[in-house]
Amino acid sequence: MKTSAQSPGNTHGVHIHGQPLLEMPLDLYIPPDALEIVLETFQGPLDLLLYLIRKHNLDVLDIPMAQLTQQYMVYIEIMQRNRLELAAEYLLMAAVLIEIKSRMLLPRLSKLVDAEEDDPRVELMRRLLEYEQMKLAAQKLNELPQAGRDFELIQVLIERVEAQRLPDVTVEDLRQAWLALLARAKLNTHHRVRREELSVREQMTRVLRQLRHGEFEAFENLFEASGGIAPLVVTFIAILELAKETLVEITQTETMGNIYVRASHSLTAE
Amino acid sequence: MLGQATVLPLSENPTVQIDAVQLEKILEVALLTASEPLSLAELKKLSDAPVENHIIEKMLEQLAQEYTGSGVELNRVANGWRFRACPEMQPYLDRLNPQKPPRYSRAVMETLAIIAYRQPVTRGDIEEIRGVAVSSQILKTLETRGWIDVVGTRDTPGKPELFATTKQLLDDLNLRSLQELPPLEEMSSLLEHDEI
């Protein structure tokens, strides 16, 4: 595993900004700034207690409560004197320590009870060990290489070179659009939506398309004979409709002569 | 791509020793991880010892060469050098990132519906039915898509163009003829009743 900036060498001592904190004079003058940094570095009363225990080489299984409590109180006092924002947890822990200490002064009432179970320090010991375990786990976790911090991820560009993808449309979309129009048209009652044969419209378009060249086209050429009678009728109606809308011109030079059709205006744009 | 790197004369100054294999490896990784093209100036920062431009360029060309035939290519672009996936890999990559196709706006769809059901129609007809102006952009969108075209002009003042739908539209909708569109009768009956 890769080592990181966090000192992995001595994982048990208290580290302040990566440096093991070996000296913490208890009764001597401490530069207030340094102390502030130190105190802010503690993660809470358990962290401070652990520091004191490890620093003074105390036995976690047999904590000398008087000594520990006294040292803890020194820190609390310094914190208060420096008007550091003192979390309530620190004061609560002070109370816990004093309580344990006082209970240990009391004579054991029952000799039947197992000494260890009766030890008022057991719960504190359990908490200290559990916290220390997690504190060390956090250090190790932090030493694991992290994406973005200790290694980069590969990401090669995908360049979308093809034409922009066009929307898909289904018949249903078209139907919905039409329905929306009708719904709106219904609100504007003055607007008339005529019932009409779509096939006629289709034939109108077909005929117009055929006449796009602008020249006269023989009338009969506009019909597709292959489809049977119905399409012929529809085409005929379509041509009449086009004439009515003055979209086509129908001419006949002589009676019974050939009928010619052409678009009213050839498309100059085409 | 490792192992094929040849030793290049990295500098005219013989006292500066640069590990060409190592530098090419670093250039490759930097280019693979970069989110933007890397300029020569940036790439030069990767070398422990000063390197001249043409040395770096030669290395980049060699690197590009090594990737020839793979699905990835090293390109020189305006801002520098960068890797990209070859365009022909796109169909495969699209399987992983299915992009949702964009949708046409309501205005576009309604215009298309009017042209489909009322063809041939002028822009004025469409505006009358929709009750709002139809922007040129909408008609252009549909024309570019090949779904509508101009089939004539109406013999009225201004000679407005008549729009109709194309066979392309039918193909794209998987229809054989306009008659296969949802019938208008159904629509009108909906209108007569009180649903919607």
Add this chain to the structure above:
Amino acid sequence: MLGQATVLPLSENPTVQIDAVQLEKILEVALLTASEPLSLAELKKLSDAPVENHIIEKMLEQLAQEYTGSGVELNRVANGWRFRACPEMQPYLDRLNPQKPPRYSRAVMETLAIIAYRQPVTRGDIEEIRGVAVSSQILKTLETRGWIDVVGTRDTPGKPELFATTKQLLDDLNLRSLQELPPLEEMSSLLEHDEI
């Protein structure tokens, strides 16, 4: 890395013909371009014909092998396979992007450790172990990073939320499962240790 691909028996079904060289090339490009790890299920989509998992896995292992010694490695992480730059390349890459992501505070890391090793846990559980209040900011930091999320609530008064770590955390730490996290220090070793 092209050219060294060998032909693998791609399917037990001999009628299905798959171009192994082509498929390996596609896998490589897909992995190089992906922004997230790709699962086997996703990688299988890249094949034109159905391929079995173990064939794909064999190809991926071969691909990983081909990159050995380069500055890039193909890893299997919790969410699948992905390429990353080797950590030893980081000092060079940092020259291009000098601003490093901030390191997390001890409070954040301890909270993360408790969630990782004791999950699922409530905020109350975390506070009990740490002996101090856990600010919402800490949990938010971890949630925003995508490293933890709420997996449920405990059936106690107040219905506190239960936090757990995500696959994203494992991916970012280049791990396949929670079991690959560093083992917890044994309680006994904590007790024995008496020196500083």
